[in-house]
Amino acid sequence: MTHEKRKPRRRLLAAGLVVSLLTMGGVAYGLADRYLIEHVEAVVTPNTVAVNSDSETTASSSSSENNNSSSSGASSTSVPSAEADESTKQATADDWNYKSEDTQIAIKKVETGSGSDKVTYYVADVQVKDASSLLTAFAKNAYGRNITQDTSEIASANNAILAINGDYYGFRNDGVIIRNGTLYRNEPARDGLALYDDGTMAAYNEEEVNAEDLIAQGVTNTFSFGPVLVKDGQAVTDLENVKIDTNFGNRSIGGANPRTGIGILSANHYVFVVVDGRQANYSKGMTLTEFAQLFEDMGAKEAYNLDGGGSSTMYFNGRVVNSPGSKGQERGVSDILYIAH
Template identity: 50%
Template sequence: MDTTPPPQTRPESAGDTPATTPGRRRRTRNILIASGLVVALSAGGGAVWAADRFLVEHVEIADVSEYEAQNSPASSDSTTSGSADAGDATGTESASDATVTDTTYSDGSTSITVSTVTEGTGSDTVTYYVADVTLSDATAVRSAFAKDQFGENITELTSAIAADNDAIFAINGDYYGFRDTGIEIRNGVVFRDEPARQGLVFYTDGRVEVYDETTTSAAELLADGAWNTLSFGPAIVEGGAAVDGIEDVEVDTNFGNHSIQGDQPRTAVGVIDENHLVFVVVDGRQSGYSAGVTLTELADIMIDLGATTAYNLDGGGSSTMYFNGQVINQPSNGGERGTSDILYIADASGSE
């Protein structure tokens, strides 16, 4: 994946070993992190440090639902566009209008169409999953955290987080819990304000923009109507064109594989128009089924789908797309791997 915690935290199975391509050598992040841990463990106190950094859950907020209820803009102003609007989508009145098929969902205001695309042949085969989503209200795209807690090293399967939140659709998020930096605003509530990298912000009025975290603050974003922010990246499409230099970006500065190059499983979100989004999960590391893609190839996919802006999310073994009660892609581990957060759309149909 793009940025993978050490094997102790999220164990790699044999199925997560990248497929080899003639003339190309791939190294996954867990190998480099493992090497770093060997160095750390050989030093005095290294074992304690490594365990605390990568294994021990550091819970900052033990009940996110309660925290959001107390801090959401809707809690003090019932007319504010916020979680109350999204909550209406799960009410009994709209549930009677919601319809679900194997590949579509509509509740009268939000529609989702999922599809599978396979390109190439042999070892160059790539398979990816697309969710075309149209919203009547930007706040219908919500976030949820593993175990309904916020902090570091707290993980849960994407499907489990989705089920706990009555999601009809979900993807893995930015794995905020691997790091302690970034601006994290979720469902209109600030959880972290440590600017560090290029982020993506979803506003309540339907705008979605790439921004530089280091030039602003969570408070400023919230005042401008921010609903959700993501802190991973990089942006791969801006102005309808692939961003230059994306193959050389480093997401993190801690030891391990800072870069996210090569053919990998990927997760991305793109903007087609106001309140019209596209989510993509590319499977990888599975020769003959899907080799994965580079960031430039991911940008090309998003452009072909009509995205004018697109942003890379946590990938590799975490890349997961969930729809109507099941994971529809084939994660590279041979099964789901825990992550710290998801983006999702609630199910108004009253069925799972």
């Protein structure tokens, strides 16, 4: 009799275990789907136009469609071409410098402090003839979520002479994402960065400016990360407790960390900066306040913080210049900002 009474109890326990396992499995799949599984929403031909994953070219001039644009129906505009007559460029290069008729790049490695207070960072001074040389690229030439490649792989695939990691747009669902003249995402959320076809750049509030207006004003690329580091030549203050978004695992990024950022000195004259960090006696990283001050000290009129931490990577002339992550190894990212050969 006692044995018979135990059977229903065992069945209930077994049923409860099955339900728990299914629930845990569902949660695990949900997390994997959100943060690990690739979701390709648009395949991109490098430096040309966006096409859907079913290979149909997308083009929409309707503002009503573009105002609600997502990457599943990216709106296309004219895109700057990276092609040029090689015979006129006559480029010369070494490990730290590149010069052609329309591009000059000079990279320097800077070390400050010592021991546990040592900081190592890299500054690329970039001057281009016009903004068409400043381009962006997606990992695996595909727009979507959780699509990643090392910065060096994306750069090599796009014939970049210089590249830094972008904003890791594929980790989040919001932000305004315009790349090489095409609007891929229109979900305003934070202070973004706009690069213009006249060689200038400026921060803007995504919730206050329409994406279609940005394109009409000549914006070729936007980044949605931040915060803004320098505005009108002055370093932004009160950066100690900045949070970029509320995605899984995010926290305040104000402390000493690896950093990537871009600043502008004048039209078509930029500085790309990558700070190494989390590596004892080599580089502890920089706080956001220190990073902002660095850009101001270099004379930047505007500067913006891009994705940092293990993502922070500078690629130049076929090699990774800095020591990414905590072990000097690259971490896959979703996008880069680069200068083409």
